[in-house]
Amino acid sequence: MLEKESCVGSLWRLKTYNRLQLHLPKETCKLPHMPFPPEVPAYPTKKQFISYLEAYAKHFAIEPMFRQEVQSAIYDARMGFWRVQANESEFLCRWFIVATGENAEPVLPNIEGISDFKGSLIHTSRYKDGAAFEGQKVLVVGCGNSGMEISLDLCNNDAQVSLAVRDKLHILPREILGRSTFCISTWLLNWFPVKLVDRFLLVCSQVILGDTHKMGIRRPKIGPLEQKKSTGKTPVLDVGAFSKIKSGQNQGY
Numbered sequence: 001m002l003e004k005e006s007c008v009g010s011l012w013r014l015k016t017y018n019r020l021q022l023h024l025p026k027e028t029c030k031l032p033h034m035p036f037p038p039e040v041p042a043y044p045t046k047k048q049f050i051s052y053l054e055a056y057a058k059h060f061a062i063e064p065m066f067r068q069e070v071q072s073a074i075y076d077a078r079m080g081f082w083r084v085q086a087n088e089s090e091f092l093c094r095w096f097i098v099a100t101g102e103n104a105e106p107v108l109p110n111i112e113g114i115s116d117f118k119g120s121l122i123h124t125s126r127y128k129d130g131a132a133f134e135g136q137k138v139l140v141v142g143c144g145n146s147g148m149e150i151s152l153d154l155c156n157n158d159a160q161v162s163l164a165v166r167d168k169l170h171i172l173p174r175e176i177l178g179r180s181t182f183c184i185s186t187w188l189l190n191w192f193p194v195k196l197v198d199r200f201l202l203v204c205s206q207v208i209l210g211d212t213h214k215m216g217i218r219r220p221k222i223g224p225l226e227q228k229k230s231t232g233k234t235p236v237l238d239v240g241a242f243s244k245i246k247s248g249q250n251q252g253y
């Protein structure tokens with residue numbers, strides 16, 4: 001196993017904010033053959049998740065070769081092997097699995113005039129907490145789960161927060177009547193069609209969160225599960241940011 005960074009769970013360790021906590025229950029995020037320990041709460045914190053990954057590697061004696069960045073992988077059909085070039089070493093293998101994830105590289109949109117901006121500009125992968133932003137005006141660009149939760153963290157640290165929302169999106173409560181929205185959804189999908197489950201989720205969201213449209217966050221025509229299925233776009237699972245928007249502490253645009 002080759003790893004570009006120098007530790008297990010590098011994305012969690014190096015590129016996540018401090019208050020991060022899984023928003024899906026631990027049973028749905030475990031790796032094969034090893035559940036989370038019972039003392040870990042339903043939604044593990046960043047620290048607990050990193051510990052779990054480390055314990056997992058130790059338990060199964062997984063010893064990645066660290067600081068090995070893959071430059072190329074070419075299949076040699078004559079030999080029936082992959083030739084994988086990483087740093088100065090070449091590896092030959094029959095099976096080659098790319099497990100580099102989808103969030104390793106930060107993407108900063110090319111916003112006109114951004115290079116003239118005099119304030120501090122950071123990508124979510126470098127945001128740790130809101131302490132440095134107390135009393136400051138902060139614009140969060142992007143209303144995915146990261147943008148929403150970071151705007152909440154900034155509000156809790158007394159920053160003046162605005163959130164730029166460019167498109168329609170679905171916000172759902174993390175839980176419905178004390179049960180994970182994600183688990184309820186997957187369970188209901190065993191019996192009911194996507195459209196019906198979506199309708200149920202939207203009624204629950206209306207009751208629990210209220211009308212997101214009123215706050216400038218419009219919902220797409222298709223429901224959250226249908227959207228996830230057809231486009232891959234994840235609904236935002238609200239952990240408190242929406243009430244900040246409703247109270248006016250976080251301005252949506």
Ligand SMILES: NC(=O)C1=CN([C@@H]2O[C@H](COP(=O)(O)OP(=O)(O)OC[C@H]3O[C@@H](n4cnc5c(N)ncnc54)[C@H](OP(=O)(O)O)[C@@H]3O)[C@@H](O)[C@H]2O)C=CC1
Pocket residue numbers: 020021022023024103109124141142143144145146147149164165166167233234
């Ligand atoms: N607690 C948890 O478990 C958490 C889980 N996550 C997960 O991590 C993954 C990544 O989430 P996240 O980091 O939020 O990234 P996402 O890709 O999900 O969200 C990025 C957001 O930024 C918007 N955006 C991109 N470019 C621009 C632009 N130029 N102007 C305005 N808006 C823009 C996108 O809008 P558009 O949709 O229009 O492209 C999208 O809403 C997801 O699967 C998420 O669920 C993230 C945080 C917490």
Ligand SMILES: O=C(O)C(=O)Cc1c[nH]c2ccccc12
Pocket residue numbers: 024172181182185225228234235237
């Ligand atoms: O957090 C993510 O990345 C997800 O994909 C969560 C998710 C997928 N399908 C859902 C249905 C309802 C609530 C959350 C999810």
